[in-house]
Amino acid sequence: GLTEETIMTTVAFIGLGNMGSGMADNLVKNDYNVLAFDLSEAALAKAKEAGCTIAQSTEQAAAEADIVITMLPAGKHVKDIYSNQILSSVCEGTLLIDCSTIDVETAKSVSELAEKKGLKMLDAPVSGGVAAAAGGTLTFMVGGDADAFDKAHGVLSAMGKKIVHAGGHGAGQAAKICNNMLLGATMIATCESFQLAKKLGLDAQVFFDIASNASGQTWSMTTYCPVKGVGPQSPADNDFAGGFASALMLKDLGLAMQGAKDVNAQVPMGELAAKWFEMHCEEGNAGMDFSSIINRLA
Ligand code: NAD
16 A cells, blocks of 8 residues: 555666566555666566656656666676766665676675765665566565665565665675575586486485485475476476576576685685586577576486
8 A cells, every 4th residue: 555655755667677577567566656767668668558657768767766776687787877877867865776686896886886976775686586576576685784775675575575684785696696606506416416316226206205304405406306296396397497597597606606706715516517507508508497407417
């Protein structure tokens, strides 16, 4: 219903692609006034249908907003749009929230640029895919100061079910890429264990029953099992269609490798996972769910 906060709050939403369109839709449903802008005419038409007001430019949307939310492909877009369009056009007191998945360094430097202009900014990447964006069940991992986090809580809650304050600027991105590096590596480890078990003559269901209750248990096994017919329903039961694309896993592993290099961290398992997902994508599997990497280990 209408609350004092939402009836008065205008959100500029920049980047209405696969994720942003569902997120903006949920803001409209929660009675925010959404000013939308995207370079794609098709994305804008869809946003209009969902009840957003279409802006003429990023600058115009930002100038009229209480809160700016961006959901863009990569770090270079975020850096460019904040440096050249948003920071020069927003009013004092506007809260800036970038929900894109980008490298920690860019997230920090763009936030610092905003702070220099006296503006509050948060990095708030999400986990959960297109379905969670549409359903309003995303998890937000948020970096920035506590005041800004408190101010953002309402608008993020309209798009997600779990909102976590991870720390200062860049901490949201750090949480996202560290989690996904762990997921990439443990998915491969789970897949190779199933394949070795099979070659050693051990039945997949029997191995699942043992390992899922033993010290080898992983999320990749018990929640997202890469073997057809074993464990709960997962993309493996649907020929690896849908789910979390290998290309997106590769993107996140690339960001993790970049972050590791920047701070001189050793990530041998992450490096191997990045290499394997790179090969997997090059072989034509970029659009398939990431658990399809089990086929490379046959
Ligand atoms: P997308 O490519 O579908 O959407 C990005 C949108 O940004 C496009 O509509 C594009 O036209 C628009 N855009 C690009 N440059 C612009 C500019 N200069 N001005 C205005 N609009 C511009 O991407 P997506 O799948 O929605 O992902 C967005 C972000 O969310 C990425 O960083 C991605 O890594 C992350 N993410 C995606 C998923 C997923 O499952 N798709 C899950 C979690 C996180």
